Structures are given as structure tokens and as C-alpha cells.
Amino acid sequence: MAVLPIRVVPDPTLRQRARRVKSIDGSTQKLIDSMVETMHAANGVGLAAPQVGIPLRVIVIGIPEEEEIVIVNPQIIRRTGGRRVNEGCLSVPGYVGEITRSESVRVKGRDRHGREIRLRGDDLLAQALEHEIDHLNGVLYTDHLESADELRPAERSEEADL
Ligand SMILES: [Zn+2]
Numbered sequence: 001m002a003v004l005p006i007r008v009v010p011d012p013t014l015r016q017r018a019r020r021v022k023s024i025d026g027s028t029q030k031l032i033d034s035m036v037e038t039m040h041a042a043n044g045v046g047l048a049a050p051q052v053g054i055p056l057r058v059i060v061i062g063i064p065e066e067e068e069i070v071i072v073n074p075q076i077i078r079r080t081g082g083r084r085v086n087e088g089c090l091s092v093p094g095y096v097g098e099i100t101r102s103e104s105v106r107v108k109g110r111d112r113h114g115r116e117i118r119l120r121g122d123d124l125l126a127q128a129l130e131h132e133i134d135h136l137n138g139v140l141y142t143d144h145l146e147s148a149d150e151l152r153p154a155e156r157s158e159e160a161d162l
Contacts, residue, residue: 001033003041004052008091009140011053018048018055018136021072024114028058032070032112035060044090045160046128048135051091059132063125071117074109074133085127087141088154088161096154099144101127124160131162 007013021028031054039047039062049058061069081103088096105126108118121129131141141162145151 001030001037004034004038006038006042006047006051006090007053008093011091013050013053013055014091014135014140015138016050016055017138018050018057020057021110024072024110024112028056028072029112031056031058032060036062036068036070042090042161044162045124046132046162047090048132050135050138057136059129059136061125061128061132063128069119069125070112071107071109071119072112072114074107074129074136076105076107076130076133077118078106079126079130080104083123087127087131089131089141090161091135092140092142094154095142095151097141097145097151099141099150101130105129107133128160128162 035047039060046061049056057073059071079102082100083103085101086096086098104122106120107129111117
């Protein structure tokens with residue numbers, strides 16, 4: 001386990017489409033552990049593997065006071081509702097933007113042991129799932145801004161970084 005350096009824009013890994021994980025093995029476990037540690041060290045609520053320079057479809061989410069969620073090869077199977085949210089990203093430091101995210105999403109994928117999982121996320125968890133899965137497709141939240149005025153400098157400890 002190690003705290004890994006977080007890639008920031010304009011690092012090209014952030015714009016690549018990440019590859020599916022074919023077999024969940026020891027190196028995947030090591031990556032997951034390091035991602036969880038890196039997310040906590042950065043006070044983030046979520047992290048996707050491309051943010052640490054690894055173009056694989058792995059995400060971790062750590063909503064405060066809740067157990068971490070690890071999903072390998074996650075896929076959104078349903079989105080419902082929409083709400084305006086303030087969002088930040090560890091890979092876009094110093095900014096926060098207002099965008100629209102779903103109220104609720106259903107996601108399927110594999111857990112860290114390779115078992116199939118399905119979960120439903122509402123509110124912050126839905127936002128985090130959409131944000132991290134976007135990272136796997138080379139998409140940043142800033143791509144969802146309707147105008148440049150929706151991006152502003154972040155004030156200290158304001159919004160969750162994903
Ligand atoms: Zn992010």
C-alpha cells in the first residue's frame with residue numbers, strides 16, 4: 001500500500017478511456033488498497049484509477065462515516081432525476097463547478113474479490129458514482145459545465161473532491 005501521486009489536468013491519462021480489468025488478481029488488490037489510502041490522504045470522497053495514472057476501470061468511494069465502496073468494471077445501468085450540485089475534483093485542484101447530476105443511479109460491477117455486485121446510490125453517492133465512472137471514460141466534471149461562469153475558485157473545505 002502506498003499513497004500515490006494524483007494526476008492533475010492536463011495529464012493525458014485523465015483523458016484516456018480506461019481498460020476493463022480482465023482478472024482481479026494480486027496487483028488489482030494492491031492498486032485498490034493504494035487508491036483507498038490515496039483517497040483518504042487527499043481527503044477525497046472518491047478516486048478513479050486514471051487519477052493515479054493507471055488506465056484501468058477501478059473506482060473507490062469513501063463517503064464520510066460509511067464503509068468504502070470498491071467497484072471494478074462499474075457500469076451505470078439506470079439514472080433517475082436530476083439536481084444541481086457543486087462539485088470538485090482532486091485532479092482539478094482549486095476549483096469548484098456547478099453542474100447537473102442524477103438524483104439516483106444504479107450501478108453494477110465486481111467487488112474486490114471478483115463477485116458481481118449491484119448497488120443503488122442516491123444524492124452524494126449518485127454524484128460520486130457518476131463522477132468516478134466519468135473518469136474511466138476520460139470525462140471531467142468541467143466537461144458538464146454549461147458556461148465558464150459556473151466554474152469558480154474553491155474556498156477552503158467547501159465541497160467534496162471526487
Ligand atoms: Zn475527479
